[in-house]
Amino acid sequence: MADETNGFRADWANKDFYAELGVKKDASADEIKKSYRKLARANHPDSNPGDTAKHEKFKKVAEAYDVVGDPDKRKKYDEMRSLYAGGNPFGFGGQSTYAGGRTYNFEDLFGNAGGTGGTAGGGFGDMFGDLFGRGQRRTSRPRATKGADIETTATIGFVESLEGVTIQLRLTSDAPCPDCNGTGGKPGTRPHVCPDCEGAGFIVNDMGGFSVNETCPRCGGRQLIYDEPCPTCKGSGRGLSGRTISARIPAGVKDGQRIRLRGKGAAGESGGPNGDLYVTVKVTPHRIFKRSGDNLAVEVPIAFDEAALGAEIKVPTLSGTPVTLKIPAGTPTGRTFRVRGKGAQKSDGTKGDLLATVEVQVPAVLDAEARAAVEAYRAATSSKPLRANLFEQAGA
Template sequence: MSTSEGVRPDWATKDFYQVLGVPKDASAADIKKAYRTLARENHPDSNPGDSPDSRAKHARFKEVAEAYDVVGDPDKRTKYDEVRAAYASGGFGFPRGGYDAGQGGFDVSDLFGDRARSGGGLGDMFGDLFGGGRARTSAQPRARRGADVETTATIGFTEALEGVTISLRLTSDAPCPDCSGTGGKPGTTPHICTECEGAGFVVVSTGGAFSMNETCPACGGRQLVYDQPCPTCQGSGRGMSARTIQARIPAGVKDGQKIRLKGKGAAGESGGPAGDLFVTVKVRPHRTFGRKGDNLTLDVPVSFDEAALGAEIKVPTLTGTPVTLKLPAGTPNGRTFRVRGKGARRNDGTVGDLLATVEVQVPAVLDPAAREAVEAYRRATSGSRLRANLFGDAGS
C-alpha cells in the first residue's frame, strides 16, 4: 500500500514494534536489522515444505513483512504512531485501551470503510489529515506463492554419475482453468469482500489488548468475492494440473538424494510466484560397480596362484577402458587396490577413485592334474602351523 492511501483499519489494533521485537523509539537501522534477522529465519525458501512448522514460519514471515512495510517506512510510521496513540487514548472515538468485538459490537473497520461514508467517518478524517483523501481498499487481490510439489525419479547408475535431463509428468494443485483461480463464474464481476473490507484477513481479538490476523472466512483471503461461483471449481478457485517438465539432475547425485528445482512447483495465484519442485532421486544399481561416496567399488575375482605368486590382471572401468592391476606375491584375500581418477565426478570437477577389492576364488571341482598339484602343495607345507595362535591361551 502506498502512503497516499492513508491508514488501514487494522493498524489501530496491531503492535508492529512487538512483532519485530523492537521498542517504539527504535532507530530505523535497528528496525531494519530486526526485520532482516526475522525474515531470514522465517522466509519460505529457508522453510520449504508444508509441515505445521513450515506453515507457522510462513505465517510469521508475513507478519514480519507487514510490520516492516509500515514502521520501516518513515511516512507510514508517523501515521501509524498517531493512529496507535489515538486508539490508546480513546481519541477520535476509539474505545480506550482496546476493544472487544464480542462485547461492545465495535468494529474498527466501521470507522474507515464504506459503512462510514454517509457521515464522513474517520476514513475521510485521516485521509484529509495525512493528504491521502478517502481511505481506500485496493480491489487488487493479493499475490500468493504456489505450493511446493514432491515427486520421485529413477535413473541409471551411469546417469547419476554423469548427470542427466529427464522428463517428469506432474499432477499438482493449480488455479482453476476456467476462472483462472478467481473462484467466480467467468464473465461475472467481483466486488470487494464486505467481511474484511478487501484486506484478505480479519482481526480477531484473543483477549485483553492482544489480537491476531486470520484469513477472511468469506473470501478465503482473495479480497474479492463473486455472487456467482465458478461451476467448474465450485468457487474454490483451484483445480488439478497435469504437465510435463524437463528436469536437470546434476552429476554425482546419490541414491535417495533430494533435488530442489526452484519455481517448478504449483503455479501461484494472482501473479504470485510458483512453488518449488523437490525430486527424490532413486539410482538403479550397476551389475558390476558399486559406489562409496565419490569412489566406485569393484570386486575382482583372482585365482589362488595369482594371489600367491603375484600377477598382472586387467580390470574394467566405468568408461570402458580397462586398467592393469599389479598383484604382489602373497596378496591376501580382501585387499583393496586404489586406481586414482576412475571414480565419480565431484561438484568441484575433480574425480574420485576406483577401489578394487581382491576376492581369492576356491575351485569347487578339481581335475586330476590340479588335484595332484594341490596335494603336492599340501605335503610341501605340512609343517606350517596356521592355527597355532588359536590355541595359545585356550587352557588359561
C-alpha cells in the first residue's frame, strides 16, 4: 500500500490518470466519462471472470475516473502535477528536489495538523487534503461480505458424546445463483454500467455538513445492471446450495450443547469469508449410565446381606472393563461411592469420576429356607424396635 501522510496518497502524484483513461489532458468532461464507461464495461470483473489483467485494469480506470471525473479534484490534481513535474516529490523521511532545483522537506509540505513532526495546519496538505484524503468518493469493487451463519441439529449416541465423533451433515444454504453465477442477469446477455451510480457501486447522500456512501439501490452494489434479469433467481443473484460436510463433534459434548464450526456456513460474497455453522447436539440416553457434569452416574443393586455384612462387588464402566467396589458393613441404601477417572472426558483432557449409588433390593418372593432365616433375624432384633425414636420425637 502506498505511503500516506495527512490522508495524502503519495504514489498518485506519479500516476497519469489521463493515460489510464485513454484521453488527452484537455479532454472534456463528457469525453472522460464516455471513455471511462467504455473501459469499465470492457474490463469489469463480472464480465471477465478469471482475467486478472482486466481486473487490475478496471481498478486503475476506476481510480483515475474518481479523480479526473470530478471537476474540483481534477483541477487540484492538474495543479499538483504541474507544480511537481519532473521530479519525485514524495521522498518520505527526508528532503527531495523538485522542478526548479529547489529543495523541500516532505513533512513541512504535508505535515499532519497538530501531529508529531508536522506543521500545525495549512500548506499543501490542506490544499490537496480533500483530493487525496478524507471525504473522497472512491470507486471500488463490491464490498466483501461475510456469508450467513447456518443453524442445524445433530443427534449422536451417548458414548459418541463422551469420546467425540465425526458426523456427516447435509446442509442447504444461501449461495450465488448457479445459472447466472450471482450476477443477477439472464445468462447470455451482457451487462452495462449502472447509470445511477455510474459504476461506482454506491451513491453519495448529502446529510447536511457531511456525506454518506450508500449501496446503490439500483444495482445493489454490483456496479453493473442487466436489462433482462436471470429467470432462475429473478435478478437477485442468489439461490440455494445443497452440500454435505464433515463436522467434528468434540469429546465431552453435552445434550443440548451448541457447537460453533468456523467457516462451515454459507459462502461469502465478493471474496468475503464464509459464515459459521452452529450445531445443536442431541444425545440419546444410555440404558444404565447418566451424565452428571463431567461425571457419570450409575445405580447398582445390592442384596440385604451385602449391605448388612459388607461385600466386594463388580461395577460396570463405560469402557467395558468392570471395577471392584468395596461395600462396608452397614451400608444404607442410597449411598454413593466415587470411582475416580472413570467418568466423562473434560475439556483439559482429563476424566471425571464414576458415581455408583447402591440400592438395597428387597426380594419379592422368599423360599422356605430364606423365610426361616429372615424370621430368625426378626426374632434376634425384636428387643431393639427400629422406630422407637420416631415416636419419641413425634411427641416432643
